Amino acid sequence: MDKEKIYTYDIMEVCLLAGKIMLQSGAETARVEDTMGRIAHSLGGKESHNYVTPTAIIFSIESEQPTKTKLIRITERTTDLHKVTLVNSVSRRISNGELTLEESYHALKEIESSSNYTYSIPTQVSAAALASGCFLIMFKGSWYDFLPAFIAGGAGLLSVIFLHRLVPIKFFAEFAASLIIGILSYLFVFTGWGVEIDKIIIGSVMPLVPGLLLTNAVRDLMTGHLVSGISKGAEALLTAFAIGSGIAVVLSFI
Amino acid sequence: MLPILEQLITSFIASAAFGIIFNTQKESLLPCGVVGMAGWVIYFLMTESDFDSVGATLAASFVVAVISQLFAKMYKTPIIIFIVAGIIPLVPGGMAYDAMRNFVENNYNLAVSLAAKAFLLSGAIALGLIFSEVINQVIRKTKETPKIKMKRTP
Numbered sequence: 308m309d310k311e312k313i314y315t316y317d318i319m320e321v322c323l324l325a326g327k328i329m330l331q332s333g334a335e336t337a338r339v340e341d342t343m344g345r346i347a348h349s350l351g352g353k354e355s356h357n358y359v360t361p362t363a364i365i366f367s368i369e370s371e372q373p374t375k376t377k378l379i380r381i382t383e384r385t386t387d388l389h390k391v392t393l394v395n396s397v398s399r400r401i402s403n404g405e406l407t408l409e410e411s412y413h414a415l416k417e418i419e420s421s422s423n424y425t426y427s428i429p430t431q432v433s434a435a436a437l438a439s440g441c442f443l444i445m446f447k448g449s450w451y452d453f454l455p456a457f458i459a460g461g462a463g464l465l466s467v468i469f470l471h472r473l474v475p476i477k478f479f480a481e482f483a484a485s486l487i488i489g490i491l492s493y494l495f496v497f498t499g500w501g502v503e504i505d506k507i508i509i510g511s512v513m514p515l516v517p518g519l520l521l522t523n524a525v526r527d528l529m530t531g532h533l534v535s536g537i538s539k540g541a542e543a544l545l546t547a548f549a550i551g552s553g554i555a556v557v558l559s560f561i
Numbered sequence: 562m563l564p565i566l567e568q569l570i571t572s573f574i575a576s577a578a579f580g581i582i583f584n585t586q587k588e589s590l591l592p593c594g595v596v597g598m599a600g601w602v603i604y605f606l607m608t609e610s611d612f613d614s615v616g617a618t619l620a621a622s623f624v625v626a627v628i629s630q631l632f633a634k635m636y637k638t639p640i641i642i643f644i645v646a647g648i649i650p651l652v653p654g655g656m657a658y659d660a661m662r663n664f665v666e667n668n669y670n671l672a673v674s675l676a677a678k679a680f681l682l683s684g685a686i687a688l689g690l691i692f693s694e695v696i697n698q699v700i701r702k703t704k705e706t707p708k709i710k711m712k713r714t715p
Contacts, residue, residue: 333583333641334639334641335641338639338641386582386583386584387583387584388583388584388585388586388639388641388642388645389584389585389586390584391639391641391642392585392586392589392638392639392642395638395639396637399637424584425584425585425586426581426584430581431581431582431584434578434579434581434582435578435582437574437575437578438574438575438578438579438582441571441572441574441575441578442571442575442650442654444567444568444571445568445571445572445575445601445605445650446655464582505658505659505662508658509654509655509658512654512658513575513649513652513654514579514582516649516652516654518579518645518648518649518652519583519641519645521648521652521683521686522641522644522645522648522690523641525686525687525690525691526641526690526694529690529691529694547657551657551661554658554661555661555662555664555665558661558662558665558666559665
């Protein structure tokens with residue numbers, strides 16, 4: 308009897324760990340709920356219910372004893388889609404019966420403890436720089452402006468990453484980053500390096516655009532996760548507002 | 562012909578670079594680029610041939626979602642990875658920027674109409690995603706065999 312009780316608690320731990328990693332790495336709510344339910348079911352939980360919002364997970368599991376429920380709080384959210392994929396494949400293996408409870412816990416712990424991103428920050432920044440340059444061309448800018456957009460876009464993402472470490476308020480980091488982009492773009496045009504300031508700014512702001520949040524918000528709303536959908540939509544709107552106001556400050560001084 | 566080639570290459574690189582920014586695994590970067598390229602080319606060709614940009618965005622995001630679903634099944638990875646990479650180029654960043662600029666310059670009428678357009682474009686993206694999801698669900702429903710009870714491991 309006692310052993311079973313412990314076992315039920317262990318199932319709960321594994322499910323919550325999987326859910327936590329996925330939610331922190333930027334998965335949709337439906338995927339998190341589905342994965343947790345599947346893991347609980349495959350590991351032998353009789354019936355489980357979960358309620359996932361962007362800031363907390365409530366998970367309860369039925370057993371012979373009174374229902375067990377646990378709440379965990381999610382404070383830090385990043386974007387690391389590789390981790391979502393990894394947890395997804397662990398859950399697949401659990402469903403196929405390839406992993407025992409203990410093995411799956413260790414597998415998930417290993418994913419969680421690899422706290423570093425899949426790509427190093429220099430790689431990410433250069434990717435952002437390259438993307439900014441390419442967006443400039445896609446928005447019919449001239450190749451003259453490629454280098455300014457390249458530099459401004461890279462500087463934008465770099466400053467978001469560092470400012471977010473300095474001040475843990477996302478809004479401020481994004482506002483300051485777009486301010487930096489605006490100032491840099493203005494300087495490039497002022498010194499004659501760049502031609503069209505509009506195109507340079509649009510291109511270099513693109514890496515900051517809340518694309519993942521927007522997509523997740525739509526998908527969450529679609530699957531009926533109204534609370535998560537609306538709060539992610541609000542977060543996306545706030546980010547867009549931060550970027551917009553940063554640029555607006557620069558534009559109003561030109 | 563050259564502009565098209567330019568657009569193809571830059572959209573591919575930009576979408577793959579977004580895969581890196583969002584930390585997707587290396588194997589997914591190429592498909593990410595392909596999804597982004599497909600969406601952007603449809604949008605580009607349609608707007609070049611004087612289609613309304615809302616319709617073009619709708620068509621492009623629909624195609625992005627369909628291809629993403631194929632890739633997600635092929636690579637057994639969460640669909641969100643491909644959708645995000647494909648959607649990013651369609652986000653009306655330029656429109657929103659123009660709206661913001663006009664707000665700052667006190668051209669409120671123009672600014673509001675641009676903002677409304679940007680809002681419509683975002684709605685078109687969402688609608689495209691929803692359409693493809695509906696189709697996916699319908700296909701899944703028709704394919705679904707009678708439910709097999711999952712085996713429970715003790």
